[in-house]
Amino acid sequence: MARYDRAITVFSPDGHLFQVEYALEAVRKGNAAVGVRGTDTIVLGVEKKSTVKLQDSRSVRKIVSLDDHIALACAGLKADARVLINRARIECQSHRLTVEDPVTVEYITRYIAGLQQKYTQSGGVRPFGLSTLIVGFDPYTGVPSLYQTDPSGTFSAWKANATGRNSNSMREFLEKNYKETSGQETIKLAIRALLEVVESGGKNIEVAVMTNEGLRQLDEAEIDAIVAEIEAEKAAAEAAKKAPAKET
Amino acid sequence: MECVFGMVGKGFALVVADTSAVNSILVHKSNEDKIMVLDSHKLMGASGEAGDRAQFTEYVQKNVALYQYRNGIPLTTKAAANFMRGELATALRKNPYMVNIVLAGFDKDTGPSLYFIDYIATLHKVDKAAFGYGSYFALSMMDRHYHPNMTVDEAIKLAEQCIEEIRSRLVVAPQNFVIKIVDKDGAREHSWRRTTKD
Numbered sequence: 007m008a009r010y011d012r013a014i015t016v017f018s019p020d021g022h023l024f025q026v027e028y029a030l031e032a033v034r035k036g037n038a039a040v041g042v043r044g045t046d047t048i049v050l051g052v053e054k055k056s057t058v059k060l061q062d063s064r065s066v067r068k069i070v071s072l073d074d075h076i077a078l079a080c081a082g083l084k085a086d087a088r089v090l091i092n093r094a095r096i097e098c099q100s101h102r103l104t105v106e107d108p109v110t111v112e113y114i115t116r117y118i119a120g121l122q123q124k125y126t127q128s129g130g131v132r133p134f135g136l137s138t139l140i141v142g143f144d145p146y147t148g149v150p151s152l153y154q155t156d157p158s159g160t161f162s163a164w165k166a167n168a169t170g171r172n173s174n175s176m177r178e179f180l181e182k183n184y185k186e187t188s189g190q191e192t193i194k195l196a197i198r199a200l201l202e203v204v205e206s207g208g209k210n211i212e213v214a215v216m217t218n219e220g221l222r223q224l225d226e227a228e229i230d231a232i233v234a235e236i237e238a239e240k241a242a243a244e245a246a247k248k249a250p251a252k253e254t
Numbered sequence: 255m256e257c258v259f260g261m262v263g264k265g266f267a268l269v270v271a272d273t274s275a276v277n278s279i280l281v282h283k284s285n286e287d288k289i290m291v292l293d294s295h296k297l298m299g300a301s302g303e304a305g306d307r308a309q310f311t312e313y314v315q316k317n318v319a320l321y322q323y324r325n326g327i328p329l330t331t332k333a334a335a336n337f338m339r340g341e342l343a344t345a346l347r348k349n350p351y352m353v354n355i356v357l358a359g360f361d362k363d364t365g366p367s368l369y370f371i372d373y374i375a376t377l378h379k380v381d382k383a384a385f386g387y388g389s390y391f392a393l394s395m396m397d398r399h400y401h402p403n404m405t406v407d408e409a410i411k412l413a414e415q416c417i418e419e420i421r422s423r424l425v426v427a428p429q430n431f432v433i434k435i436v437d438k439d440g441a442r443e444h445s446w447r448r449t450t451k452d
Contacts, residue, residue: 067326071323072323073323092324095320095323095324096320098323099316099317099319099320099323100316102316102319103312103313103316
């Protein structure tokens with residue numbers, strides 16, 4: 007057998023893992039994704055590229071369920087995502103089978119991050135080229151959580167985060183405008199963050215809302231309505247800014 | 255001494271099981287639920303070795319759930335039955351599961367269905383099925399009184415007649431029975447027939 011046991015991810019002289027950093031580059035080129043945690047609602051939003059006319063959009067779901075109470079959105083290589091999502095779904099059921107309890111958000115995040123890390127320290131494989139945003143409510147306690155993983159295998163919890171294309175602008179916006187919200191306000195905050203970098207309109211965004219009852223994908227009409235609300239609020243704010251200037 | 259039986263009616267399927275958990279001469283409990291709700295529209299009544307029963311039915315349930323997450327739609331009853339049979343067959347010549355299963359399900363396009371799945375991986379699609387010593391009495395009663403397209407009330411009455419036969423003619427008859435039903439509105443517990451309190 008040819009020598010496929012040679013590691014692809016090795017240290018550089020100055021301590022970098024270039025393959026991992028290149029994977030992060032792949033993530034930076036992927037579609038924008040945002041997640042916002044509220045007190046009773048967690049919202050995931052993903053940019054949809056609307057250039058494909060002949061494609062059946064129902065077959066391209068960017069926000070997926072891992073279990074009844076956990077959802078995932080990602081930015082980066084979608085084929086790699088399929089593999090990770092499949093393994094995570096199996097782990098969710100396996101956990102239920104062995105300990106008769108659903109997974110906590112942290113558990114499944116740790117599992118996915120662990121998988122991503124394994125592929126940075128094995129022979130003949132390359133890292134997964136995607137970062138994930140994982141949301142859900144912990145069973146029994148009902149505490150909402152938002153976690154992010156990246157190709158290096160690190161993970162942490164966030165109040166709000168963005169990944170993919172122009173994630174820095176979205177994160178800046180969230181840092182400036184984040185506050186504890188619930189219900190519709192959380193949805194609006196997530197969409198406002200996405201609209202910073204995505205063309206406005208329901209057909210360019212996919213939004214899903216996770217509550218204690220489960221995951222709900224918003225349809226285009228709903229998203230359009232919220233976008234219209236946001237634009238109206240923005241216009242009103244602009245007008246308010248201009249009006250005092252006129253008085254002086 | 256465990257009995258599980260089931261039948262298909264008009265737009266629904268019924269599964270009845272005894273609720274005793276027994277170890278030689280000791281009755282551990284008489285409210286053991288042996289009819290697992292596999293998913294929203296499937297019921298799986300299982301009898302046999304207690305450990306194998308729990309292990310196998312839970313394993314099937316999690317795999318059915320996994321299929322739904324992976325593919326966005328639930329398995330049909332026929333597919334679930336064949337999956338179960340396949341698992342039993344694979345294990346048969348190595349480490350057999352001593353579980354007998356009556357699978358009842360409702361599919362939107364094909365309606366209610368009932369499957370007889372043996373511990374040696376026999377699979378039959380049937381209108382009425384029964385396992386255990388109680389099957390001698392239940393099957394005879396159903397052969398006499400069953401007719402296609404029964405209403406829920408007729409089917410429940412027939413189930414009660416079967417339970418009566420089992421109670422009066424089986425030397426160590428189980429004390430309590432649970433009846434579960436599956437129709438277009440889903441799978442749910444229907445009622446209990448008790449002679450002893452839990």
